[in-house]
Each structure stands twice: as structure tokens, then as C-alpha cells.
Amino acid sequence: MPLVSINIPVYKCENYILRCLESVKNQTYKNLEIILVNDATPDNSIEIIEKFISENPDLNIQLLHHEKNSGLSVVRNTGIDNSSGKYIYMLDSDDYISNDCIEKLVELAEKENTDIVVGETICLDSTDGQEKLLFPIRAEEKAYEGNDFIFERFIAGDWPIIAPNKLYNREWILKNELKFIPGLYSQDELWAFHCAFKINKIAFLKEVTYIYYLHGASTIYNKTKVNFENHQTIVEWFIKAYQETNSKRKQLIKKKLIGFKETTLQMQWKSMRDDVPYWKQNYARLKKAPKLSLSDYFSSEFTTDQKKRNLFLNLPTELGFRLFKWRYERKF
Missing domain, CATH: 1.20.58 (Methane Monooxygenase Hydroxylase; Chain G, domain 1)
Known part of the structure; x- marks a missing residue:
């Protein structure tokens, strides 16, 4: 069972972070390290996290702190730099994952020997409680191989650009020196583009593994x-x-x-x-x-x-x- 590093950014998430952490705790796949990066959050998120850590001493959790607010791109890079797992999984603090999310993604990654595995994401709209498929996987095959073909299918929009709900091979990230560009709020777009330039094999799990929580403070609305x-x-x-x-x-x-x-x-x-x-x-x-x-x-x-x-x-x-x-x- 390879180690998976779950990277979670922490900033103004006091209303959601506990649900997020509980979803990680409830994973059927247990060989995990949880890396939380505090981007100088001004709310009570850290108190909630510290209480969760004290109540769950068996979980492998790192809580890292930025001295000043640096933005999500820098937070993502801090998470990558401090990860030691074979795989990295990015999870935003206002979202949560299915109990078998990591198990199914790792199983597919190991079977297909991929750089990235993409899971299906459902969006839960807080305004009406409806679930919506806003970021669907459109790939017609279970896996793609060969960078030229993969880049072509990326441009065609065969999978969502969001950085979360993807299982990344950490060595592949490091080998290709992939980094999020500091200062960008729409960092996923450019990250996905840079990744697509380097992917040699990508696989798709067409089962919902990630719940993207749409609320009033979501970037998509603001x-x-x-x-x-x-x-x-x-x-x-x-x-x-x-x-x-x-x-x-x-x-x-x-x-x-x-x-x-x-x-x-x-x-x-x-x-x-x-x-x-x-x-x-x-x-x-x-x-x-x-x-x-x-x-x-x-x-x-x-x-x-x-x-x-x-x-x-x-x-x-x-x-x-x-x-x-x-x-x-x-x-x-």
C-alpha cells in the first residue's frame, strides 16, 4: 500500500474544515499522511484543526504555517514540497471526498502505472441542495497514453482542469519541476496546462470521489x-x-x-x-x-x-x- 499525501489548504474555512477532515479520516485506504497548510487564516480554523489532531492521535497529520498570507498557489507548492508519499492528492478545505476515494484512485494508478488519475467530481450547491455535474470527465477511454495525444485531448476538454480530485505521482511532479505560479487566483487553469505538456499516461475513474461544495464565498461566484x-x-x-x-x-x-x-x-x-x-x-x-x-x-x-x-x-x-x-x- 503506497503512501498517499493529502494536501489541504487552510484559509477562512472554519465552517467546513471539520467535515473535510472527517472525510479523510473515514477513508477505507489507511496509508495516508495529511498535510494542512495554514495560509495565515484569521478565523478559528486552526483551533478546530488542533482539536481534531488531539482527538485523532493515530492519524499522520502535519500542520504547517505560513507567516503571512501568500495565496493558494504558494500553499499548493508548500504542500507538494512537504509531501513524502508516492502519490499526492489535493483536497480543498470546503470540499470533501467519498469514503473509498483514495482506495479506488490508488488501485487504478497502480494498475495503469499513470502520472495522474482523475476522479469524477459532483458539485453540491448550498443554495438549493442540488447536486450538479459541473466538471465532467468526457474521456471516451479508461486511460490515455502518449504525450502528443494526451495534450490534444486536454485541449479538447476531455477532463476538468481543477487541481483537486486528481492523484498525482509525486516523482513525476518533481522530475518535471511542476509548480503553481505564485500570485494567481485562477491557478488551476495554468497548472492543468503545464501538466498536460508533460503527462505520458493518464487514467480516468468515472465514479464520484469528490464533492465540490458551492457556497456564497466560492471563487466561482466571486x-x-x-x-x-x-x-x-x-x-x-x-x-x-x-x-x-x-x-x-x-x-x-x-x-x-x-x-x-x-x-x-x-x-x-x-x-x-x-x-x-x-x-x-x-x-x-x-x-x-x-x-x-x-x-x-x-x-x-x-x-x-x-x-x-x-x-x-x-x-x-x-x-x-x-x-x-x-x-x-x-x-x-
């Missing part, structure tokens, strides 16, 4: 200007990768950029529709990223839908805004 500045930074990293890779991957990154830019503009409009000048500013900034060339429009490599969406993303800014607003308000 996008601000900081988040959208982060999205611009992520695009800069995509551009860097585009400039350094081969022609085939350049085409795939163009596809990624079409979807990412479109999603960014839609989320910004939903969250900050009163700030039209800022929306226009970001539309203009996003146009600087690689886009489809004239020859791409005559190529079968891109779908008609991708060609149309690329066009809408690269119009003169005022025209782009008017068409976006018309299309968005018709759709939603």
Missing part, C-alpha cells in the same frame, strides 16, 4: 478585477508556450486560446457588466494573443464554429463589444 487580471497573466503564459513549441502544438494552443478568451469575456461580463470600459480594455488586450491565420480559415483543422468564434474575438473593439453584448444577452 470573480473580481483581480481574477480577470490573472486571466490576462495566464494568456501571457499560453503565449510563451506557443512561442516555444512545435507547429502542431501551436495549432492546438490556438484552439485553447479561443475557448479561454471567450470564457474570460463571458465571466467578466457576468461579474462586472457595469464596467464596460474595463471589458473593452481586456477585449483589446486579448486580441494580442495568437489567433487563426488566413490559411487556418481554409484548413479543416479548425471547425466552422471555432473559425466563427475566433472572428468575433478579433474585431475592432467597439464592434466586438456590441456584437458580444447582443450575442450574450440573446443566449442568456
Whole structure:
């Protein structure tokens, strides 16, 4: 039974952390180390954790402390650096996992000899109590092998980008020097992209192992200007990768950029529709990223839908805004 390091960030989670820890305690797989990283949380989370530790002396728990709040990317890196398991599993403190989560993921990882195993995630909406499949696995096979094919399927959206609910081979992370980029709030997007550049084998467990708890403080509901500045930074990293890779991957990154830019503009409009000048500013900034060339429009490599969406993303800014607003308000 290989050791699994479960990494849990701690910041303003006093209402959820006990449920999270109890779900780890109840795992059918017992060879675990629990690494909690306190990112200078101002609430009572640490008191709750310390009480849990004292009541469960048989559990292998590390509680690490940051002297100042450093953000989730730095917390994730601290967790990775302090992990000693064969595998690393990331679990957010407001979420929880099924009792057999780790057992089933490890079984598949060992059987397939993978870099990553992805579990199915269900979202529990606190507003209405409904369960929703917001981040589905779309892979048609149980496992993918070969980095070129895996990167292509990543761009196609065959699995969710969220960092949690994946079992990572720690040696693979270290060998490829994979790190979360400090300062990013939307760190999962870039982490998933960098991972996809390096994965040689990935497997999928199409059983629910993770419950993503949607509540009023969830990031998905609280996008601000900081988040959208982060999205611009992520695009800069995509551009860097585009400039350094081969022609085939350049085409795939163009596809990624079409979807990412479109999603960014839609989320910004939903969250900050009163700030039209800022929306226009970001539309203009996003146009600087690689886009489809004239020859791409005559190529079968891109779908008609991708060609149309690329066009809408690269119009003169005022025209782009008017068409976006018309299309968005018709759709939603």
C-alpha cells in the first residue's frame, strides 16, 4: 500500500474544515499522511484543526504555517514540497471526498502505472441542495497514453482542469519541476496546462470521489478585477508556450486560446457588466494573443464554429463589444 499525501489548504474555512477532515479520516485506504497548510487564516480554523489532531492521535497529520498570507498557489507548492508519499492528492478545505476515494484512485494508478488519475467530481450547491455535474470527465477511454495525444485531448476538454480530485505521482511532479505560479487566483487553469505538456499516461475513474461544495464565498461566484487580471497573466503564459513549441502544438494552443478568451469575456461580463470600459480594455488586450491565420480559415483543422468564434474575438473593439453584448444577452 503506497503512501498517499493529502494536501489541504487552510484559509477562512472554519465552517467546513471539520467535515473535510472527517472525510479523510473515514477513508477505507489507511496509508495516508495529511498535510494542512495554514495560509495565515484569521478565523478559528486552526483551533478546530488542533482539536481534531488531539482527538485523532493515530492519524499522520502535519500542520504547517505560513507567516503571512501568500495565496493558494504558494500553499499548493508548500504542500507538494512537504509531501513524502508516492502519490499526492489535493483536497480543498470546503470540499470533501467519498469514503473509498483514495482506495479506488490508488488501485487504478497502480494498475495503469499513470502520472495522474482523475476522479469524477459532483458539485453540491448550498443554495438549493442540488447536486450538479459541473466538471465532467468526457474521456471516451479508461486511460490515455502518449504525450502528443494526451495534450490534444486536454485541449479538447476531455477532463476538468481543477487541481483537486486528481492523484498525482509525486516523482513525476518533481522530475518535471511542476509548480503553481505564485500570485494567481485562477491557478488551476495554468497548472492543468503545464501538466498536460508533460503527462505520458493518464487514467480516468468515472465514479464520484469528490464533492465540490458551492457556497456564497466560492471563487466561482466571486470573480473580481483581480481574477480577470490573472486571466490576462495566464494568456501571457499560453503565449510563451506557443512561442516555444512545435507547429502542431501551436495549432492546438490556438484552439485553447479561443475557448479561454471567450470564457474570460463571458465571466467578466457576468461579474462586472457595469464596467464596460474595463471589458473593452481586456477585449483589446486579448486580441494580442495568437489567433487563426488566413490559411487556418481554409484548413479543416479548425471547425466552422471555432473559425466563427475566433472572428468575433478579433474585431475592432467597439464592434466586438456590441456584437458580444447582443450575442450574450440573446443566449442568456
